Amino acid sequence: MRYLGLILLLALACRHAGAAVLPEERADLLYHSYDGGGATIDGPAVLVRKNLGDSVSVGLNHYVDNVTSATIDVEVSGASEYTETREENSVALDYLTNKTTVSVGYGVSEENDYDATSYSLGISQDMFGDLTTVSISFAFGDNEVGDSTDDTFEEDNESRRYRVSLSQILTKNFVMAFAFETITDEGFLNNPYRFVRFRDGGGYSLGPEKYPNTRTSNAFAIRGNYFLEQRAALHAGVRVFDDNWGIDATTFEIGYTMPYGDDWIIETSARFYTQTEAEFYSDLFPFQDSQTYYARDKELSEFDSTTIGVGATYEFGRAWSAIERGSVGVNVDFIQFDYDNFRDLTKGGPVGEEPLYEFDATVIRALASIRF
Numbered sequence: 001m002r003y004l005g006l007i008l009l010l011a012l013a014c015r016h017a018g019a020a021v022l023p024e025e026r027a028d029l030l031y032h033s034y035d036g037g038g039a040t041i042d043g044p045a046v047l048v049r050k051n052l053g054d055s056v057s058v059g060l061n062h063y064v065d066n067v068t069s070a071t072i073d074v075e076v077s078g079a080s081e082y083t084e085t086r087e088e089n090s091v092a093l094d095y096l097t098n099k100t101t102v103s104v105g106y107g108v109s110e111e112n113d114y115d116a117t118s119y120s121l122g123i124s125q126d127m128f129g130d131l132t133t134v135s136i137s138f139a140f141g142d143n144e145v146g147d148s149t150d151d152t153f154e155e156d157n158e159s160r161r162y163r164v165s166l167s168q169i170l171t172k173n174f175v176m177a178f179a180f181e182t183i184t185d186e187g188f189l190n191n192p193y194r195f196v197r198f199r200d201g202g203g204y205s206l207g208p209e210k211y212p213n214t215r216t217s218n219a220f221a222i223r224g225n226y227f228l229e230q231r232a233a234l235h236a237g238v239r240v241f242d243d244n245w246g247i248d249a250t251t252f253e254i255g256y257t258m259p260y261g262d263d264w265i266i267e268t269s270a271r272f273y274t275q276t277e278a279e280f281y282s283d284l285f286p287f288q289d290s291q292t293y294y295a296r297d298k299e300l301s302e303f304d305s306t307t308i309g310v311g312a313t314y315e316f317g318r319a320w321s322a323i324e325r326g327s328v329g330v331n332v333d334f335i336q337f338d339y340d341n342f343r344d345l346t347k348g349g350p351v352g353e354e355p356l357y358e359f360d361a362t363v364i365r366a367l368a369s370i371r372f
Contacts, residue, residue: 020099021051022057022095028369036335036361038071043085057091063109072298072357073194076345077206082148090118099126099273103137113146114193124337133167147192157187173227178220185215187327196296197345198285199332204351207288209295211280217243223253231265232258246279247300255309267311274304298357302340309333317370326370333363 026049031040042066051057051164070081090107105120122137123295147153165179190211197204219359223237234256278300280293313329336358343354 004154018132020096020101020124022094022096022101023059024371025049025057026369026371028367030362031366032157033167033364034361037065037337037359039069041067045150055096057094057096059090059094061087061090061092061107062085063090065111072344072346077193077195079193081171084112086150086346088116093298100124113148115144115146117142118191118304132170135163135167137161137163139163142259143187144190145192150192151290153192155188155192159186160184175225175227177223180221181219181234183215183217185217187213189215191297194295196282196285196294197278198288198290199351200288203349204284205288209297210293211295212293215243215245217241217247230259232256241275246298247275247277247358249273249275251350256259261313264327265313265315267309269307269309271307271309272304273307275302277302277341281341283341296342298339300341301342303338303342304340305335305337307333307335326368326372328368329366331365331367335361335363337361350365 006320026047028047029227030045030047031042032045034040043066045061045063047059047061048056049059050128065086066083067086068083070079074081086087086109088107088109090105092105095102101124102108103120103122103124107116107118108256109116118139120137120139122135124133124135127134141159141161143159145155145157157162161181161183163179167176167177169175190209192208194209195206196209197206219239220240221237221239224235226234228234234254236254237251238253239251241247241251250272251271253269253271255267257267259263260266273303278295280291281295281300283296283301285291285294309331311329311331315325315327315329316323317323328350337360339357340359343352343355345354347355349355
């Protein structure tokens with residue numbers, strides 16, 4: 001159900017540094033859709049950003065996920081396809097003073113078995129003739145995990161995210177950005193619906209997962225934007241990740257943006273992701289309780305993915321007096337997931353020798369945006 005968030009979170013934003021300014025006043029309407037691996041997720045999102053004077057900007061966001069899931073985990077456990085709705089509401093406040101921007105945020109999201117509350121604080125400073133922007137931020141998440149099949153089940157977890165980033169203008173055409181992030185998670189960190197499997201005679205049986213109650217992860221990213229003539233641009237980046245569960249991951253991304261005529265922008269991109277498995281992961285354990293912690297979540301296995309993205313945006317409003325400008329656009333990502341040690345139990349075969357799992361997914365984002 002959180003595939004879309006994972007995919008989207010692989011990209012590191014890089015903005016053109018300049019004199020500190022408030023975010024643009026705007027209204028955005030987004031439709032997002034994910035379809036792959038037996039799960040479909042779609043819904044609208046609305047963002048409104050308005051300035052209050054010259055120093056304060058307020059943003060309000062409403063986001064909806066409508067989920068229908070019959071993933072391989074659901075099939076193997078014997079559960080039926082399920083549907084649910086997740087709603088998230090958030091507010092962001094930016095305060096600008098001279099070349100410093102202070103940002104605070106608050107958000108809540110609800111679904112039938114998971115409630116989340118988040119708080120964030122960030123400071124951004126322009127310096128060295130506005131060629132360099134340094135930002136630091138902290139976010140805290142307080143979450144409650146439930147089980148829709150068991151009204152008595154209730155667990156908590158907390159997350160803390162620390163981030164520092166630097167954006168640097170190197171030439172009039174070339175901008176680079178660096179970011180380092182540390183995340184600490186504590187509490188109930190696994191999925192109450194997911195099972196592991198272990199050998200049982202000539203076959204296998206299922207049992208609940210058991211994770212450590214703490215996790216610390218680190219990520220470093222570097223990204224560059226090179227601006228070409230006539231509004232075209234190249235961008236490329238790499239992100240490396242590791243955690244104390246034994247996972248190492250690397251993401252490579254490259255993209256090209258070009259104008260078409262006076263009003264169209266065309267985008268293409270490619271992204272390659274690879275990761276190792278968690279130290280307590282196994283597709284098939286030798287026997288029940290064979291180790292202290294055990295997981296069969298495919299997202300903790302060894303796998304890689306390839307994403308090809310295309311998009312087109314139409315810009316309008318240059319001659320409209322009511323708005324500064326606007327745009328409508330569609331982006332589509334085609335993703336191939338290949339798992340190296342997670343097997344497809346729906347296909348049958350000798351225990352431990354079933355075909356390896358793979359699937360394709362499509363992510364669609366349609367955005368209408370108005371600046372005023």
